[in-house]
């Protein structure tokens with residue numbers, strides 16, 4: 391995906407992104423990632439460059455019930471200029487209540503709605519990326535959310551996939567409906583539910599959407615693993631902003647590369663092992679602070695170990711120890727055992743990372759595709775599509 395052509399520009403040329411009343415100077419969005427984009431990780435990323443940094447997804451129901459974990463997820467640091475959150479919900483009443491609560495209590499400056507989750511346990515009940523197929527439900531949720539958010543002039547955006555599979559694409563009509571209901575931007579992940587995270591994101595679909603709805607900002611998502619990928623996507627699609635997910639896992643400095651590309655600089659972060667060790671240790675410290683608990687913070691850092699050291703020559707036993715690290719003192723010790731003279735390994739660190747896998751047959755409620763309108767039995771089934779969900 392990295393562009394090696396000499397004819398392409400080296401600068402990311404995009405004007406600031408207007409999200410309702412907010413101006414995002416650097417039109418780069420940290421994609422919401424459940425279990426990843428918490429306060430600690432957002433701070434780390436933010437320190438490298440500008441952009442909009444979205445929380446992990448939170449369910450409407452858990453917000454309405456004021457669950458401790460839900461309130462933790464939507465907390466922001468004082469210096470997060472635009473407090474951005476993402477809500478996932480499957481019925482208009484709960485989503486409306488959740489948005490109202492957030493807006494009335496001034497808990498966020500921007501709200502995104504998640505319509506992209508491909509997890510079978512959610513889609514087989516009609517939630518996640520299955521939901522836009524039911525146009526009445528999709529519109530009802532957005533209508534209520536926009537109305538509630540607009541009470542305090544909070545911009546409401548949506549994020550979605552292309553559709554269920556290549557024979558059941560929804561993004562074009564969904565985007566037009568959302569635009570007509572007053573959303574402030576639309577982010578498209580260029581994959582279908584069936585693709586999950588496999589194959590390549592379809593940037594042509596993103597370009598088509600950009601062209602079809604010139605009156606609302608369109609954000610492109612999928613397979614940006616470097617500043618050069620970002621430049622290529624912008625040039626190929628004409629989009630108004632980019633949304634970066636897996637590319638920054640273990641690489642918060644990617645936002646520095648993107649900032650440099652915006653500034654017209656070709657300088658890129660190329661951390662050696664020593665810098666990576668410092669970064670991951672700081673990440674662990676921030677997680678401890680965020681969760682207010684050393685054990686929990688260190689449990690959280692474990693999954694990041696493989697991402698931070700992806701492509702670096704670090705031995706298996708040391709990796710294994712780090713992936714079960716109990717506390718900060720032990721982490722310091724393990725990190726000291728690394729060979730700090732190792733420089734940036736180049737290509738091994740670049741390119742796709744994180745979730746991949748193979749296409750999956752869509753899991754949907756029985757007969758889901760037969761009608762674009764939600765049936766009564768389907769509505770009942772949806773009740774549980776907000777339980778135990780973690781990400782898109």
Ligand SMILES: Cc1cc2nc3c(=O)[nH]c(=O)nc-3n(C[C@H](O)[C@H](O)[C@H](O)COP(=O)(O)O)c2cc1C
Pocket residue numbers: 421422423424425426446447476504505506507549579611612613614633634635636637744745780781782
């Ligand atoms: C670990 C993980 C968690 C995710 N959680 C969410 C989520 O909470 N909400 C959401 O809309 N998308 C979620 N996604 C999808 C991403 O936001 C993004 O759309 C997807 O990874 C494609 O972008 P990328 O190619 O830049 O990774 C998640 C993805 C990953 C890998």
